[in-house]
Amino acid sequence: MKTIYLGILFLLISYLPVCANIQSDTTCYENISCDDFNLLNETQDIFIIDVRYFNDYKKERIHNANSATDKDLVTLLLNGIKESESIYVYCYIGVKSKKIAKFICEELNYSNVYSLEGGIMQWKKKGYSVDKSPIVKNKN
Numbered sequence: 265m266k267t268i269y270l271g272i273l274f275l276l277i278s279y280l281p282v283c284a285n286i287q288s289d290t291t292c293y294e295n296i297s298c299d300d301f302n303l304l305n306e307t308q309d310i311f312i313i314d315v316r317y318f319n320d321y322k323k324e325r326i327h328n329a330n331s332a333t334d335k336d337l338v339t340l341l342l343n344g345i346k347e348s349e350s351i352y353v354y355c356y357i358g359v360k361s362k363k364i365a366k367f368i369c370e371e372l373n374y375s376n377v378y379s380l381e382g383g384i385m386q387w388k389k390k391g392y393s394v395d396k397s398p399i400v401k402n403k404n
Contacts, residue, residue, distance in 0.1 A: 292369035293353075293362070293377035298390045300327075300381050301352065312352045313338060315364045316384070324394040326354060326387060335367050336359060347374050354380035354387070 288379070296304075304310050305327060314329040321331040331392050332338040342351070351374050355361040358381055365379040380387065388394060 268323040284391075291366060292375075293365035293379055295358075295381045296352065298383055298387050298392060301354075301378075301387075304352070310352055311337075311349055312354070312365070313341065315353060315355045315360050315385075322399045324384075324396050326384065327393070327395045329354070329395075331333050335364070335371075337371065338364055338368065342368070342372060342374070347372075348376065349374070350376040352378045352379065352380065354383050356381040356383045357385050358385075 269325050288289070293375070305312070310328070312326060312329040314331050315332075315333060318331055318333055321329070325331070330341055332341045345351070351365075351368055353361040353365045353368070355364075358379060361379040361383060365377045368374045369377040
């Protein structure tokens with residue numbers, strides 16, 4: 265009887281790593297701090313996507329950000345952008361940007377995708393500037 269219990273215990277312990285891997289939330293994107301995001305934005309030409317509602321984007325946005333509020337618009341926006349290009353995504357507090365970042369790397373096969381930790385709220389809290397200039401409508 266003791267041998268049966270030891271055998272069952274061994275099997276359970278053997279399968280723990282497998283179960284842990286199934287439940288783990290592995291991501292194909294990286295979170296990036298406001299400090300690192302700002303440094304990159306000031307020193308390099310980076311591709312930024314603001315995934316908030318367009319009305320919020322019009323009011324204020326991180327300098328050089330492009331607006332794409334859902335997966336379809338993100339797909340259109342990235343059309344023609346190389347899959348090796350780094351893509352930086354943000355939203356209000358970092359929740360939606362993580363979902364979109366995961367979509368970009370898993371579904372669109374981009375390999376260098378970053379989500380801004382804390383979103384634009386953390387960005388402003390840290391004292392970084394936002395662009396409040398008016399959005400000019402495209403006449404085409």
